[in-house]
Amino acid sequence: MTRTWQAAPSVGHPLTRVEGLDKVTGRARYAADIPLPGLVYGWVVPATIPRGRVLGLDVAATLAMPGVLAVLHQHNAPRLTDAGDATLLLFQDDRVAHRGDPVALVIADTPERAREAAERTAVDYLPEPHDAAFRADHPRLYEPDHVNPRLPTVTDKGDVEAALAGAAVVVDHEYRTPPQHNNPMEPHSGTAVWADGRLTVYDSTQHAYGMARTLTKLFGFDPGVVRVVSEHVGGGFGAKGLTRPDAVLAVMAATLVGRPVRVTMTRPQLFPLTGYRTPTAQRIRLGADRDGRLVAVEHRASSQTSRLLEFTEQSASYSRVMYAADNLRTSHRVVALDVPTPRWMRAPGEAPGSFALESAMDELAEACGVDPVELRLRNDATTEPATGEPFSSRRLAECLREGARRFGWADRDPRPAARRDGRWWRGTGMAGAHYPARAGPTVAHATAFPDGGYVVRVGAADIGTGARTVLTQLAADALEVPVGVVRLEIGDSDFGRAQVAGGSMGTASWSWPVVTACRDLAHRLASGERLPPEGLTSTYDSTEALRALGAFARYAFGAHFAEVAVDAATGEVRVPRLTGVYAVGRVVNPLTARSQLIGGMTMGLSCALLEESIMDARFGDFVNHNLADYHVATNADVGELDVAFVDDPDDELNPSGVKGLGEIGIVGVPAAIANAVWHATGVRQRELPIGPARTITSGQ
């Protein structure tokens, strides 16, 4: 077996998904597909009041129903230790924190019997007065200690009030975004199995390692007892980034009945139990000179959280990074309501925050009579506006110019409501974008076998992104072998510490130890180290290397351009064309990168025009909790999507030079579309989603 030849590099080539065949042939097994002997099923009994106490539960009647094995509730559930997430402290007391909060779990021999018994379980409540209505002027709004993920609540530089008072042009508006749900196609599902003193949990998660750690702490297990396996994940969009009740309930139930238990959620159950994007109200004040050069930026964001857990969406943090201004203030307030807990969803912070700031920038461009692209170029920053830190790289200007060129922006007539084409008003709009380029500590193991094959193990998750494929390419190149001889094994907490598949930091985090371990292994093999029959393994942990990173502001940048058509009679908005140009570091695989970005742009379009979870505050419930009433974009809503990259070398990131591109495709797209709707119709859209109801009531 010779190992002296060097393979052609794979990075930069459009390798198709290494697990693609398994997925399209149905061989890939998702969490709820895994067959297990003796498997039984748990079904949640959700609270039907928004706040109060559980007085009693007719357990005997439920136990008498066909197929029922056990009922888990506050009086027989294992006692849990707070693992930093009160939404997981299930059945620990009699409190109902929101409608849909689990009050019991029925375990039966088939899912149908479990469901029927759960739905027939009688629960006695003591309801209490509740408040589930978010408003921008809610009297209980307060400034939290920090905002997601652990960012400061407030930043304040210069004197915003004085600068606004002296500014030649001031733009001052409120922008609103609705609650939205992640809605991955695959619902959350957890299966727990005890065997030989170990607990294996098969779950649909973006973070097997994190889930193992959380369950260990929550249940007080010894280290090494819990193993979480999540080989394939049918989408997460943030809703599977942290442990959710399905896994906790499955572990409780398997422990109680001594058999493997599976808890799979229905679509309506996902709405109160797995997170969502909070509604936001954001006030932006911009002060500028007559040429549109910003002298002051203020971004104030309000959002909601639940009574269980303080989660504050970092919407105003978008303005800390984007445009230069000597006077810059950002702040957040949050109100705790009797509602389900909002969490991460598809570019938390940047998605709603960019809608506000990039819309306001368009209003400033109008007020100053400056082209929106030119306005952004004039306000490009050389250091991070809020902190003064140097950027590791910032190629926003390149994205803006290349986007304008590809889209054909140069001939644009800036006048609104000036283009009518039959029944359609037509217009174009644009927005800038950025997203943090972070990485987190991860361990990887690379093993060479005597048959010439390699196995690389890392606790990554492929939630449909192509992670497994790009890691295979990076590993193969580091080993200097063809991709065909490298097998990536992911989605297993036993592989050691790993970063979550979230925050667009998967590839940057996981590739760090993968590439380093593979290079080390290649070096050991090249220097003639003996290859034993069980294989030769190199392991690398990136924790120390991450601590040694220099102080830079690290972000991916981008620009989005949209063409819209608005029906003059009905207000229907169509988006025939979107262009996105990105500076995202090194592009490992142009095919999966493009897929991620067109996915992001589609989510941005869906956010702009369709997605809204409708809260009926009287019930504390999202009433459109199904995919017929909660509209995500269909293929027919998506027109031509054009994706391009600008060259973005950056030596201050990670060994692979990648920035992550999972979420930047969303950022700014709602504003680009809203700005284009203004250009088409002359009516500003400061509230999402923009649908016929809004385009009509606003005067079209």
Added chain:
Amino acid sequence: MREFAYARARDVDAAVSLVADNPGARYLGGGTNLVDLMKLGIERPELLVDVTGLPLDEVTEDGDLLRIGALVRNSDLAAHPLVRDRYPVLSQAVLNGASGQLRNVATTGGNLVQRTRCGYFTDPTKPCNKRMPGSGCPAIEGEHHNLAILGASDHCVATHPSDLAVALAALDARIDVQDLAGPHELPLEDLYRPVGDRPDLELTIRDGALITGVALPPLPPDARTTYRKVRERASYAFAIAAVAAVLVVRDGLVSDVRIALGAVASHPWRARIAERELRGGPATAAAFEAAAIAELDAARPLRDNAYKVPLVRDLVVAVLTELAR
């Protein structure tokens, strides 16, 4: 598990005898609505009588009538050459509904008697006068942005979700029904009861009656027809407003006009007032607008669906103007 019995009907008489006078029995056609409601626990039948094997799945000419069997699948109906040729509005309406997969199984008869998709009706943990008479209508003060503006009551503001039925209403369709008393027929418009104080009672036909077919009278040879559906996303969504229209213009004057509105009421809404205003008058945008305004004079919008009033007005004008061109 919710157990139920299942039977395949041998013929129409046998089907009717199994379901009529049996409140626990339901006909099973395509099942695209009934089975969903069973999963939600809203329908809990004891007996499903599968009628899909009955010989009611053809489109045939009968003199100058076109007869559509109640079991003709939506996809087959939309694609049928006689339908496409003589009643393009019907084909368009069907193709604007649901998805390809659903249209492949959904039947003509089942489409007419599908239930509202109001979010309170479909959630058994909430009150709903249609599902639980007397429990109240949370939609009136709650989420109703896509509910009724015409013909609703203080008891219910649900809308009928069908596209197909809106086109049939504009085509003056007649419905063939069989019950224990035998076969009879009625105009489609008479199939649906006004909402009143009993929104749970939706149909005028007897419980357990089986819709066996639809008959379409001929259109004038110079009639122009179209279906326009407005929805929040470009496909696979219920209408927020829809118009099926038939227009005959001779010498600049409206010689015949039929307008049916969808997504505005508990049943397809035939715009008789607008039609009366237009008949014999000029086929102009101004006349169309005046007629639409006259029809919508009876509109009683709620807090969050008032946008539908100008939407329907402008949609009617746009559709008729297009047809008159």
